[in-house]
Amino acid sequence: MVSFAGLRFDDRTPVYQQIAEHLKRQILLGTVQDGEPMPSRRELAAQTGINPNTAQKAYRLMAEEGYVRTDGNNGSTVCLTPALRTAIEEELTRGLVEQFVRDARANRLSYKKVISLISELWGEE
Amino acid sequence: MVSFAGLRFDDRTPVYQQIAEHLKRQILLGTVQDGEPMPSRRELAAQTGINPNTAQKAYRLMAEEGYVRTDGNNGSTVCLTPALRTAIEEELTRGLVEQFVRDARANRLSYKKVISLISELWGEE
Amino acid sequence: MVSFAGLRFDDRTPVYQQIAEHLKRQILLGTVQDGEPMPSRRELAAQTGINPNTAQKAYRLMAEEGYVRTDGNNGSTVCLTPALRTAIEEELTRGLVEQFVRDARANRLSYKKVISLISELWGEE
């Protein structure tokens, strides 16, 4: 059973998006596997303290994006294909990097220094 | 006159550090020049809604780091040398990049993809 | 015993007509056979929640149309001949098709597409 217990929200992004992002991160980390059952809307709402309607919106988004499937009245499960995993990885990477590049440029950091620092700080691959 | 009006704080970092960081960002962006007058402690507190004691602490930090000098009873001014500018730039860059590398590794992003995406997104230098 | 229990009414057509139509549909489906006893007026009213007067009106209509016969004090029975069955089928078919053609034309559907889609969707005869 996928758990969202203890998930903290920031108020810059819609909560339903943050839920989807949290699940996507768990997927990439391997914490969540294909076929794993999702909590019910009510359960998710209880775990996170959000309104069941917001939970419903999150499920709708996740279903639209394809990695959660709702099975009639039998609850929802995570539903992954290799292509989906790759797409999620691409998206997450791009999101993080876009934000970083935006911040870096806004602060007029030098491209060269940034790249050299990343290499220095990254550690062993 | 340097202004901190409208500055928003996040709650992950002490407020007095955020004030110093804001000033450092302004310095790097060229918005703030050497010799420019700083607001008084009271003025800073009024502009940002923080406690005068916190303002005092921020001034102490900025003075210790060398880019703000208090002139007896004549208020404080920004005080910059090329070496200080470089140091500030180094620090800011390192801070941003460290955070980014931490996030990227926590999400198991691939180093190669990250570098190639940064190059793609950075745009013209 | 013919049953009307659970029958749901829409509010576009008089209820007594809907009762007759329901019986006719049951006849065509073979659920209701010649000679089968009908519920009493009161029984029909109780099964469907309608007013006994409306039940009476439905019986009058069904008797006029010929497929229900009232037997003195012995209640009513369904009363069918091959010709009646055909007439009922004609009427039901015509009703359904008329409504469909009206809708189709109101929405400017193309005759050709409609026919081809019906053939496609009808399945094995």
Add this chain to the structure above:
Amino acid sequence: MVSFAGLRFDDRTPVYQQIAEHLKRQILLGTVQDGEPMPSRRELAAQTGINPNTAQKAYRLMAEEGYVRTDGNNGSTVCLTPALRTAIEEELTRGLVEQFVRDARANRLSYKKVISLISELWGEE
């Protein structure tokens, strides 16, 4: 300005779907053109008596289906391409015909009679 005033809902289909369907019908009838402004969420809610949240849901659906585009804070407009028109026509036709075929089969109508009746009733193309 597209209007939904006076639109009546049946309770078999979600209201937000009925709104989208109404718009699609208007598009096929030529009553609604590409680029035409849509009412605001609040306006739609007022015209039809539905809750602004349901109006929002309808807009989201229509945007997802591609024939309504929301333009920042400047309201929404109908947005049509020939391909979209065709898709809408296909969908509406198929929906109506599917329902009809389902009813016809449920009532054991004869395919031959149905086709001949449609031809008879359709009138001039």
Add this chain to the structure above:
DNA sequence: GTGGTCTAGACCACC
């Protein structure tokens, strides 16, 4: 004003 998000709570069908 505009679109968008969220909570609170009711109600529905299906099991």
Add this chain to the structure above:
DNA sequence: GTGGTCTAGACCACC
């Protein structure tokens, strides 16, 4: 219990 729909009403940023 499950998913899904809807109303009522607040609040947000952007203009």
